Amino acid sequence: MMNEQQGIKPYVIGLDLGGTNSVFGIVDARGDIKATTAIKTGGFTLAEDYVNAAVEALQPIIEQVGGIEKIKAMGIGAPNGNYYNGTIEFAPNLPWAHDDIVPLAKMFSERLGGIPVALTNDANAAALGEMVYGVARGMKNFIVITLGTGVGSGIVVNGQLLYGHDGFAGELGHVTMVRGEEGRLCGCGRTGCLETYCSATGVARTAREMLSKTDRPSILREINPDDITSLDVSIAASKGDAMAQEIYAFTGKMLGEACADFTAFSSPEAFIFFGGMVKAGDLIMNPIKQAYDAHVMNIFRGKAQFLVSGLDGASAAVLGASAIGWEIQ
Numbered sequence: 001m002m003n004e005q006q007g008i009k010p011y012v013i014g015l016d017l018g019g020t021n022s023v024f025g026i027v028d029a030r031g032d033i034k035a036t037t038a039i040k041t042g043g044f045t046l047a048e049d050y051v052n053a054a055v056e057a058l059q060p061i062i063e064q065v066g067g068i069e070k071i072k073a074m075g076i077g078a079p080n081g082n083y084y085n086g087t088i089e090f091a092p093n094l095p096w097a098h099d100d101i102v103p104l105a106k107m108f109s110e111r112l113g114g115i116p117v118a119l120t121n122d123a124n125a126a127a128l129g130e131m132v133y134g135v136a137r138g139m140k141n142f143i144v145i146t147l148g149t150g151v152g153s154g155i156v157v158n159g160q161l162l163y164g165h166d167g168f169a170g171e172l173g174h175v176t177m178v179r180g181e182e183g184r185l186c187g188c189g190r191t192g193c194l195e196t197y198c199s200a201t202g203v204a205r206t207a208r209e210m211l212s213k214t215d216r217p218s219i220l221r222e223i224n225p226d227d228i229t230s231l232d233v234s235i236a237a238s239k240g241d242a243m244a245q246e247i248y249a250f251t252g253k254m255l256g257e258a259c260a261d262f263t264a265f266s267s268p269e270a271f272i273f274f275g276g277m278v279k280a281g282d283l284i285m286n287p288i289k290q291a292y293d294a295h296v297m298n299i300f301r302g303k304a305q306f307l308v309s310g311l312d313g314a315s316a317a318v319l320g321a322s323a324i325g326w327e328i329q
Helices: 002-006 047-064 104-111 122-133 200-213 230-238 242-266 276-280 282-295 315-327
Strands: 011-017 021-028 033-040 071-078 087-089 117-121 142-147 151-157 270-274 305-308
Touching (some): 011 315, 021 315, 033 047, 047 104, 071 104, 071 122, 071 315, 087 104, 117 122, 122 142, 122 151, 142 276, 151 242, 200 242, 200 276, 230 242, 230 276, 242 282, 282 305
Parallel strands (some): 142 270, 270 305
Antiparallel strands (some): 011 021
C-alpha cells in the first residue's frame, strides 16, 4: 500500500504576491487550503533575497503536508506577471522587480526541488479563483478588478483569460483618467493612471489632498497625514464623516466611469471587485454604479452586474494561483 501512495502528489502551492504581502497556500484538488504562511513583499532590494525569504517561510508548511514530494506544482499570481515567460517584468510597486525582468518561476522551481512553477498576473489569478470557486462560477464574460496597493484587472472573454500576444493584456489600472500636468504621477512612469486615484494608496492620497486644501472638520485630521490609510478613510466614512464619504464618492465615480469604458471593449456580464477597499460596501459601490449608469453606452445599460468577491481575504488569488499549478502538465 505504501508503494502505491509514494507517487501521489496531492497538493499544489498557490502564491498571491501582492504589493504589500505575499500569501502562500498549500491547496488540494478540491480547493481546500491545507496550510498558509505569509511574508512582506517589500523590504528586499534583490529578487534572490525575496525568494530566499519565501522558501524559508514555505519550508514548515511544506513539511506539515508531508514534504516537497507531496507537491505537484506551484502557481504564482504576481503584478506584471507574464504567463508565457514565467517572469515579473518592470513591476512599479516591487522594489526588487521595478527595473528588471525577474525569472521568478524558474527561481522558485530551482529552490523547490525542480517542481514545475507557472506564473500569471495577480489579478488574472484572482479572476481564475472567482471563476472556479467564487461569484463568477458559470460566467464566461466578466472582469475582476482588484483594489489593493495598485489597481489590477483580470478579463475573461468567452470563458478564457485574456493574455494578449505578449502575456500582458489586462492592465486596466493603467488607463489614463486625468490627462495633462494635473494627472498624478504613477509608479509606471506615466501620469493620470486609474491606479493613482482608485487604489488603496490612491484613496489615502485623495484624503491628504482634500485635508490640505480645506479647513473643513474631519475625523481624519486626528491622524498624521502621512500615516492615513484607506482603512482610516473607510472607518471615518462609516462614522458619517462628510469628507471621508466625499473621498469615496470621488473614487467610486472615477471607477464607474472607467468601467463604462471597459464595457465598450468586452461587454462583461459582471464586474467583480476584490480587495480590502470593497469592505467600504455601499460607500464605494453606490458611486461606482451611479457613474457607470451615467456614462455607459445605451446598448449596454442595465446589463452588467456589480458584485463583490465572496471569497475571504486572499483566498481568491491564492486559489486562482493554485489553479494555474493544477493546469501544468
